[in-house]
Amino acid sequence: MNIIESLAAEMDMESNTTRKMLSRIPDDKLDWQPHPKSMxxxxxAVHIAELPSWVSMALHADGLDFATLDFTPTPVASTADVIAIFEKSLAEGKAALSTATEADLEPTWILRNGDTIISTDTKGEVIRMAYSQTVHHRAQLGVYLRLLDIPIPGSYGPSADEPWS
Structure with a gap:
């Protein structure tokens, strides 16, 4: 298996878990936050749903500059809206990977805020970071759900709410 195939397989595996986790969000809790400093x-949920599109961004851009970024979060009114964003983002990420070559993973990608360089990585490293961001924020969502006493699906095996059958 080459690197592109491995990244695509990982994207498929993680998408199943992410979809399950996002689907647990109650529509009436979208504005809930566990702490004033928490999102x-x-x-x-929207951030998690949009992360698969970072694969396309990594492959088709040379970087991201927060100072010039014109970003407006996608509005959502329901969990169904979040899932729709996720499915669109996932399709975009998969499409970008399906046409990529291993050579496409090698160029430098720079994350900056104006003149301040935050990180310089290869495009392949940025894709892996997007996957790590998905896992990180999905776990954060799991804490939110747990605090609301909403059953947590298993990620890499059973959970306390969904033990082995």
Whole structure:
């Protein structure tokens, strides 16, 4: 299996778990947050849902500059809206990977805020970071759901709410 095939397989595996986790969000809890410094669940869910599109961004851009970024979070009114964003983002990421070559993973990608360089990585490393971001924020969402006493699906095996059958 080459690197592109491995990244595609990982994207498929993680998407199943992410979809299960996002689907547990109650529509009436989208504005809930566990602490004033925490993101509201809506913002967290949309961020998770949009992360698969970072694969396309990594492959088709040379970087991201927060100073010039014109970003407006995608509005959502329901969990179904979040899932729709996720499915669109996932399709975009998969499409970008399906046409990529291993050579496409090698160029440098720079994350910056104006003149301040935050990180310089290869495009392949940025894709892996997007996957790590998905896992990180999905776990954060799991804490939100746990605090609301909503059953947590298993990720890499059983959960306390969904033990082995």
């Amino acid at each position: 509201p669940m809506r913002a967290l």
